[in-house]
Amino acid sequence: xxNQKLYKGSLQTIILKLLETNDKMYGYExxxxxxxxxxxxxxxxxxxxxxxxxKLEADGLLDVEVAKVGNRLRKYYKLTESxxxxxxxxxxxxxxxxxxxxxxxxxxxxxx
Amino acid sequence: xxxxxxxxxELYKFTRKHYVYHYDVQSELVDHLANDIxxxxxxxPLLTFEQARDLSFKKFGVFGFMDVVEEKQKQMNKRYxxxxxxxxxxxxxxxxxILTFVIFLSFxxxxxxxxxxxxxxxxxxILITYEMIxxxxxxxxxxxxxxxxxxxxxxxxxLGTTKNSYTGFAFVNLFNLVNLxxxxxxxxxxxxxxxxxxxxTLLCILFYVSNYVIPQKAEELLQETxxxxxxxxxL
Numbered sequence: 001x002x003n004q005k006l007y008k009g010s011l012q013t014i015i016l017k018l019l020e021t022n023d024k025m026y027g028y029e030x031x032x033x034x035x036x037x038x039x040x041x042x043x044x045x046x047x048x049x050x051x052x053x054x055k056l057e058a059d060g061l062l063d064v065e066v067a068k069v070g071n072r073l074r075k076y077y078k079l080t081e082s083x084x085x086x087x088x089x090x091x092x093x094x095x096x097x098x099x100x101x102x103x104x105x106x107x108x109x110x111x112x
Numbered sequence: 113x114x115x116x117x118x119x120x121x122e123l124y125k126f127t128r129k130h131y132v133y134h135y136d137v138q139s140e141l142v143d144h145l146a147n148d149i150x151x152x153x154x155x156x157p158l159l160t161f162e163q164a165r166d167l168s169f170k171k172f173g174v175f176g177f178m179d180v181v182e183e184k185q186k187q188m189n190k191r192y193x194x195x196x197x198x199x200x201x202x203x204x205x206x207x208x209x210i211l212t213f214v215i216f217l218s219f220x221x222x223x224x225x226x227x228x229x230x231x232x233x234x235x236x237x238i239l240i241t242y243e244m245i246x247x248x249x250x251x252x253x254x255x256x257x258x259x260x261x262x263x264x265x266x267x268x269x270x271l272g273t274t275k276n277s278y279t280g281f282a283f284v285n286l287f288n289l290v291n292l293x294x295x296x297x298x299x300x301x302x303x304x305x306x307x308x309x310x311x312x313t314l315l316c317i318l319f320y321v322s323n324y325v326i327p328q329k330a331e332e333l334l335q336e337t338x339x340x341x342x343x344x345x346x347l
């Protein structure tokens with residue numbers, strides 16, 4: 001497991017990206033999906049995930065749907081229209097960030 | 113192994129014990145814990161329900177559910193203000209704008225009469241007393257609901273109680289301000305009277321909207337906010 005701190009600032013982007021590819025997801029599903037995609041390298045903590053989801057919802061980027069699953073209520077999140085636009089922006093920002101970091105950390109590689 | 117109905121109930125009680133008081137926040141956490149417990153049982157089938165639950169809760173970190181509740185509260189505050197502004201805006205469209213103007217004009221004229229500050233203090237005192245009584249009633253109702261273990265949604269609680277803290281504070285502050293400075297409104301520059309009248313008119317509208325309009329529309333607003341509201345209240 002790498003340094004979780006390094007991932008911290010990217011949590012929102014990760015959530016948005018996942019919802020872009022998966023249409024609608026619930027909280028637990030998101031944590032599991034991230035674990036699966038990163039082969040356990042990144043574990044989103046529950047204490048960070050839900051506040052992030054609620055913030056995105058407050059900003060109007062996410063919409064919620066509730067369904068009764070078995071004997072409990074499940075809350076699904078999906079992107080709103082402005083959420084889809086914001087996802088594209090955030091992903092561009094992320095690419096930019098990765099390029100910049102690459103130049104800083106490994107200048108030779110970026111010269112190629 | 114799937115969780116039973118009783119164990120789900122236990123989880124609701126567990127969130128309550130950890131300072132999550134509102135049903136909408138509780139149910140999301142319960143679903144999360146339930147999923148995680150079932151997952152934990154796959155790997156460690158010998159754990160009891162309580163052991164698996166505590167293991168899952170630990171993942172939330174030292175602050176437990178606090179961060180989740182805090183962010184949810186912020187989100188709902190935003191929503192509440194949006195609702196408040198939505199209804200307040202109506203007062204600046206025809207036909208209500210006429211009434212708004214009348215309120216403004218009455219303040220504007222009253223403030224220019226001599227000793228208007230005493231009239232003003234009296235009015236505020238009446239409003240503060242009214243607010244205190246109303247607030248007391250609501251808190252009492254709330255306690256009854258809590259005792260009955262009724263499912264209360266976060267926004268539901270806010271529609272009922274937030275208004276009192278906002279408008280109540282505003283009134284008490286105004287009262288102190290006027291009382292301490294003994295402001296003589298009638299000798300003030302007319303521009304100040306103009307500005308004060310605008311502020312007072314706005315306060316009146318906010319008071320009316322948060323105390324009468326929003327509580328009346330509560331059911332509608334809650335259904336709009338919570339897709340699960342209907343399912344839950346019909347359970």
